[in-house]
Amino acid sequence: MEIAVTVNGQLRRADVEPRTLLVYLLRETFGLTGTHVGCDTTHCGACTVLLDEVPVKSCTVLAVQADGSSVMTVEGLETDGRLHPLQSAFSDHHGLQCGYCTPGMLMAAWALLRETPHPQPAEIRRALSGNLCRCTGYQNIVEAVADAAQRMAQEVG
Amino acid sequence: MALELSEPRPLGKPIRRKEDARLIRGQGRYLDDIVLPGMLHLALVRSPYAHARIRRIDVQRAAALPGVHLVLTGQDLAAAGLAWMPTLAGDRQMVLAVDKVLFQYQEVAAVVAESRALAEDAAALVEVDYEPLPAVVDPYRALEPGSPILREDRDPPSNRIFHWEAGDRAATEAALARSAVVVRETVRMPRVHPAPLEPCGCIADYQRATGRLTWYVTSQAPHAHRTVLAMVAGIPEHKIRVVSPDVGGGFGNKVPVFPGYVAAIVAAMRLNRPVKWVETRTENLTSTNFARDYHMTVEIGADADGKVTALKVSTIADHGAFDAAADPTRFPAGLFSIVTGSYDFPVAFAEVDGVYTNKAPGGVAYRCSFRVTEASFLIERAMQSLALRLGMDPVALRLKNFIPPEKFPYHSPLGWTYDSGNYRATLERAMERIGYAALRQEQAERRARGELMGIGVSTFTEIVGAGPSHTFDILGIKMFDSCELRVHPTGKVLARLGTRHQGQGHETTFAQVIAEELGLTADDVLVEEGDTDTAPYGLGTYASRSTPTAGAAAAVAARRVRDKARRIAAHLLEVAEDDVEWDGTRFHPAGTPARGVTMAEVALAAYTNPPPGMEPGLEGTVYYDPPNLTFPNGAYLCVVDIDKGTSQVHVRRFVAVDDCGTVINPMVVEGQIHGGLTEGFAIAFLQEIAFDEQGNCLAPNFMEYLVPTAVETPQWETDRTVTPSPHHPIGAKGVGESPNVGSPAAFVNAVIDALAPLGVTHLDIPLYPWKIWEVLHERGVAE
Structure with missing residues (x-):
């Protein structure tokens, strides 16, 4: 099936099998390997991307469902060579170790901060509860997201 | 907050990880990419x-x-x-x-x-x-006469894979018979899976x-x-x-x-x-490889004052259909003989029987230096049971029985030589951090009101850094590790090691070790691992061995390079080699610090202007055979509240004081501890790969195998004491696994402490809410 998807601001077309999952469209057809597969069953969140600005687990979305929509992946966070405040904060606070969950975490956190610019730690934990991390114990991730929220508020302010 | 890579004298500082630059951009290159x-x-x-x-x-x-x-x-x-x-x-x-x-x-x-x-x-x-x-699922049944023989290819046909023992059985049994108090407990550490993401x-x-x-x-x-x-x-x-x-992520998987x-x-x-x-x-x-599945029976003896007298442990180890553990050759039960822990037992005995069952193969060291988690869990649970029996505060029992600082190097009754430790100081730091005395007072008040509050203690000793070649090999290959250093003409460094990190941050931490030795910044040192065509031979990254082995190799290789650099510096400074001093960043003539040369200047000379008769270049390769293992340790205190209505256990506080010797990067060490505590929490409360009677796996996905999310995971409080390893070149011990080894007992001991007024002395992990619910209903205190 022919589909057209705006990925990180760029319109892209592909011919996909109806059963192709969005994550494989991104990874294999478009070469955007920053989005990872960790569980195949919608539990781990490594494959989280934004579909029309809503976080989805792209291992459980068919590529054809994204037809006509816009998708943002971790590769779309950096603008004009400048890291997104979330990316900087994750590094500043040691919010990643092996890095496998990181792209999904960043996208889920992006969606949280769009809805809730000043989240409490408990709200951050709840917003990230669909994203598993086996390395960090989450604490530094929560700190990174809180710090990124402050930085973004300062940038806007 | 991280410090930048350009920071001078980087050892011991929270330097920003080099790995992050690619990983936060989605530019990592994992296998499936x-x-x-x-x-x-x-x-x-x-x-x-x-x-x-x-x-x-x-x-x-x-x-x-x-x-x-x-x-x-x-x-x-x-x-x-x-x-x-x-x-x-x-x-x-x-x-x-x-x-x-x-x-x-x-x-x-x-x-x-x-x-x-x-x-x-x-x-x-x-x-x-x-x-x-017919499937054989229960490892005890596998050893019964008449049980189906699973491995017909083995001679003689038996479901017993091995019998291993350490210590003195007769002396231990005699000491137990003489002891005023003997507590016996069966402690099961169920099958779990490392499940890296x-x-x-x-x-x-x-x-x-x-x-x-x-x-x-x-x-x-x-x-x-x-x-x-x-x-x-x-x-x-x-x-x-x-x-x-x-x-x-790897965690042994x-x-x-x-x-x-x-x-x-x-x-x-x-x-x-x-x-x-x-x-x-x-x-x-x-x-692909479970961990644990250890079924342990412990007898711990003490005199009436609580001084321990003897420890005896018998274990059935379920290895599944094939023994696919990755233990060193002479250690079929890994380093389980660390089971005497931090305590000065006069005598001890441990035995393990490995068993085949109709389950997946394995027995890997899940964030653990080969069965050390099992050993640590057992001794820390046994100490809790002993304290309960004696009516002693579990902290007092430990303080009474710690190996004292003056006894190091300490020879354990099961054959290890502990390198260093100051257990009392570490525990006292944890007690101070958490406010132990006040918590016990609060607990007494809450108990009087019928509330269930518990304080758990775990004061563990780990054994990592396998290992010395006289004892450790895998398939005959000695368990050294290696580092090859090349200093380029402009003073930048390429370092290659035989280890392979999976999130531990070696690209940064080993760069810090080398940079410190050479007077450079971490930014000046590129660390590469993982390609056998370019890296020197090494046994890899598991069992917290990278810092004790390859980290040591990195320091020694850098020192060798610096020795040659000193000779070149003498040539450049036109003084005798003995008159050259190194101040941490520059060589200079003794007493004339103003007239110095940097490592970069020396490196250029090594390629452009070497002293007459000296081989050009500035490189060093070291295969480091550690003289002993290292023995990281820690004191963990955990406070829980149990809701009598929902049976939920709430971890109110958790203080972890670790002593991993010299700290290379405190930010990375803290991150390792957070992660390990979270896995320990998971093992205590959530994770189990269970089977039904036909051998069907009951946890084949993340719906059934419960990995903690950010919501359940407690807030961690960390601190440290520093007792350097006397035999490691920079005194470091390794830390990645300590929190996973030490913490499960702290959680469980806290829950048992909360339930102790109801007469509960033991529960098997994972401590699912239904197990607590059953206890509260049986004792008639559920609300």
Whole structure:
């Protein structure tokens, strides 16, 4: 099936099998390997991307469902060579170790901060509860997201 | 907050991780990100039965599917002598089953096709006719007379894999008989799975014309894998290149060699095309290596004042269908003999019987230095039981029995020489941090009101850094590790090590070690691991061994380079070598600090203006054979509140004071501790790979295998004491596993402490709410 998807601001077309999952469209057809597969069953969140600005687990979305929509992946966070405040904060606070969950975490956190610019730690934990991390114990991730929220508020302010 | 990589004198500072720059941009390169021209995909056919004879395998329909290139069965492999492969534990394991299957999800056939989806489609078309056999699931039953013999290939036929023991049985039993108090407890550490977020996988790229195999693989131990491969497949070792790219977590899961790997290599050699195999999460949880499954009975003796007298431990170790642990050769039960822990036992005895059952193979060290988690959990639980029996505060019992600082190096009754520790100081720091006395007072008040509040203690000692060559090898290869340093003419450094990080931050921390020794910044040092064509031979990253072995090699290699640099500096400064001083960043003539030369200036001279008669260049390679293991330790205190209405355990506080010797990067160390505590929490409360009576795996995905999310995970409070290792070049001990080893007992002891007024002395983990619910209802205190 022919589909057209705006990925990180760029319109892209592909011919996909109806059963192709969005994550494989991104990874294999478009070469955007920053989005990872960790569980195949919608539990781990490594494959989280934004579909029309809503976080989805792209291992459980068919590529054809994204037809006509816009998708943002971790590769779309950096603008004009400048890291997104979330990316900087994750590094500043040691919010990643092996890095496998990181792209999904960043996208889920992006969606949280769009809805809730000043989240409490408990709200951050709840917003990230669909994203598993086996390395960090989450604490530094929560700190990174809180710090990124402050930085973004300062940038806007 | 991280400090920048340009920070001078970086050792001991929270330097920003070099790895982050690519990983936060989604530019990591993990195994499944690699695509080679002409690459095919492999899927495995797996057994639905835990124990069955294979009557017939029909591959015709699968092979006929357009796009399918190859279907392999055990018979095909047997013809090539590859139906079995050796395990790192000295057992052997079926690659693809030939006559019978021994666990549910066992690999039975492999299908290679144009795409992964097509390979899965074709795998579903392979028809296997099974004759189910009775499954042996309970490891105790496996040892009973009349139990079905699972491994007919073994001589003599028995479900007992090994019997191992350490210590003095007779003296221990005599001491227990004389003891005023003896507490006996059976403690089970159930089967769990490391479950790194990235599953295991490989790409085998074989070039028939040259006979060269490049094997990309999610590996914690690339060199060991190369050697095993040379032994299994008969490929000359110099024609094998193992590349372990970015690894998405390991925790012991990525140490062994798996059937899927061998199948992919065989397929690539047959087809002369690259073949990729990446497991699904279900395949990961059901077949590529569990951990624990230790069933332990402990007897701990003490005199009436609480001074411990003896420790006796008997364990049944369920290894599943094949012993696929990755323990050092002489240690079939790993380093379980650390079971006397931090306490000065006059005498002890431990024995372990390894057993075959109809479960997936393994026994890997899940964030643990080979069965150390089991040992630590057991002794810390036993100390809790003893304190309860004696009516002593568990902290007081520990303070009474700690190995005192003046006894180090300490010779344990089970044969280890502990390098260093100051257990009392570490525990006192933790008590101060948490406000122990006030908490006990609060607990008394709450108990008086009928509330369930508990305080758990765990004061563990770990044993890591395997290991000295006189004792440690895997398949005969000594467990040294290595570092090769090259200082370029402009003073920048390339360092290659035999380890392979999976999130631990070696690219940064080893750069810090080297930079500190050479007067450079971490930014000046590029650390590379994971490519056997370029890295010096090493045994890899697991068992918290990287810092004790390769980290030591890095420091010693840098010192060798600095020794040569000093001679060059003497030439440049026109003084005698003995008159050259090193101030940490520059060489200068003694007493004339203004007239110095930097390492970069010396490096340039090494290539452009070496002293007459000196070999040019500035390099150093070290294979470091550690003189002893290191013994990290810690004191963990945990406070829980139990809700009598919901049976939920709420971890109110957790204070972890670790002593891992010299700290290279406190930010990274803290991150390791957070992660390990979270895995310890998971083991205490959530994670178990359970089986039903037919041997069906009951936790084959993340719906059933409960990995903690950010919501359940407690807030961690960390602190440290620093007692350097006397034998490590920079005094470091390793830390990645301590929190996972030490924390499960702290959680469980806290829950037992909360329930102790109800007469509860023990509960088996994981402590699911239903277990608490049962207790509260039985005791009539549920609300």
